[in-house]
Amino acid sequence: MKEPALADARRVAQQALDLYADDPAAEVIRAFDRRLQGPLRLALAGMIKAGKSTLLNAMLGETIAATDAGECTRVVTWYRRASTPSITLHPHVGEPRRLRFQREDGRVVIDLGSTTAEEVAWIDVGWPSESLRSLILIDTPGIASLSAEVSARATGYLTTKSAASAPDAVIYLMRHLHSSDRNFLESFRDSAMGGSLTVNAVAVLSRADEIGSARIDSLLSAGQVAQRYAADGDLHALVLDVIPVAGLVAETARTLREEEFRSLTAVAGMERTAREKLLLSADRFARPTDAIELSEATRRELLSRFGLYGIRLSAALIRGGATTSTALAEGLLERSGLNTLQAMVRDHFRARADTLKVYGALPGLEEVLRERPRPGSDALLAEIERIFATTHSLRELAALSRTRAGGYALPVARLEEAERIVGGSGAAAQTRLGLADDADGQAVRQRADELLTEWRGLAESPLTERGAVGLCHTVIRSLEQIASQDGRGAVLLMGDDVALSR
Missing domain, CATH: 3.40.50.300 (P-loop containing nucleotide triphosphate hydrolases)
Structure with a gap:
């Protein structure tokens, strides 16, 4: 969307x-x-x-x-x-x-x-x-x-x-x-x-x-x-x-060659004591040896492509049941991070690519218009101001950053909750509400309503510091839009008429 x-x-x-x-x-x-x-x-x-x-x-x-x-x-x-x-x-x-x-x-x-x-x-x-x-x-x-x-x-x-x-x-x-x-x-x-x-x-x-x-x-x-x-x-x-x-394991997993899988299978098939001695260090693995039929050049190439960690991990995965190059690549990728x-x-x-692009480009356009004014540029500057003032997703980004920087006088648990609701852990409605990924629409709406009651009460409390009230309104707007969705997929946060502090 x-x-x-x-x-x-x-x-x-x-x-x-x-x-x-x-x-x-x-x-x-x-x-x-x-x-x-x-x-x-x-x-x-x-x-x-x-x-x-x-x-x-x-x-x-x-x-x-x-x-x-x-x-x-x-x-x-x-x-x-x-x-x-x-x-x-x-x-x-x-x-x-x-x-x-x-x-x-x-x-x-x-x-x-x-x-x-x-x-x-x-x-x-x-x-x-x-x-x-x-x-x-x-x-x-x-x-x-x-x-x-x-x-x-x-x-x-x-x-x-x-x-x-x-x-x-x-x-x-x-x-x-x-x-x-x-x-x-x-x-x-x-x-x-x-x-x-x-x-x-x-x-x-x-x-x-x-x-x-x-x-x-x-x-x-x-x-x-x-x-x-x-x-x-x-x-x-x-x-x-x-x-x-x-990174090296990730790169190699995405580009694994069949001949490399065969070489690693030979390493995995060695007797345990001999294999452990060969994999003791990169120098030991690369030096001339009769313990394995792989040539010194082949072993050096494996080190260059996999590193010692990648070779050790590959041997363990093959011994654990990775019987094809595809299975090995998937195992390496999963363990590479x-x-x-x-x-x-x-x-x-x-998930927020459009918002990031708008927030990145409009200030530059604004700078050009201010540095080189001409008849008609004031109207464009006003439109830029309107976009920033009425787009909730832009306000979410600002709230997320200030929350992480400790810019609001609220309990830590509330700040963590606010950060999650405005998208700090992901854009999906279930993620924002702290629910399981497979939570249905009814569960989403019920949890959103519960949180709306809590955050509206916090916004109206005379004990809530003025700056934190602004965060409360941002969180409330996010929850209102979640509640209006069917609870599935990423939440599209439309513009509204609440001003964004730039």
């Missing part, structure tokens, strides 16, 4: 294009209009060697993004759906041009020719991938790179206020929680979405298998670390959640 405000925002952009047809600002306005028309833009960010490109490949299900230290990892690269593969370089100076590329060992290798990363504004990769049907994935250079210029390029792209090319949401990868991670997320929060406090980021504890020293239970250990990070007061206000992901991350992207970013 479409967010009604998206059509309103597009109408404003089209009217602005007509009004500024003879002005250089028209190209900027046109870029905002493309942002409103296009798929959700989801960027992957993080410090150098955090595993961004590996995770992007896992999300795509193909080894397209460069994962080495070449020139392509130092520029912003967009991945969008296209009928046929094409790669276009957009330089800072000059016209865009097509790039040559080829497959080497299953990976896409892009030839920049004599062009350096410093000369490239961005690279546009069109690819026939179903994973890109409703998303544009954006790979960014490493934050806090050894190259100050590369780091500045990534940070500037992701945190430039009101930019037409900015992402709508971000997956931030970190191996440990450093001050530089907090600093970046604070900058992204304060500049993205038109300077709002909207939570539109999720953190990934990347290379999670390394936390448990590549043990089979490494993801459990990483999950405990991720929970501690998610409960961190500062980080809680900056990201929706922290999810552990073993990627499914959890993709569910988060689906429930929080895709």
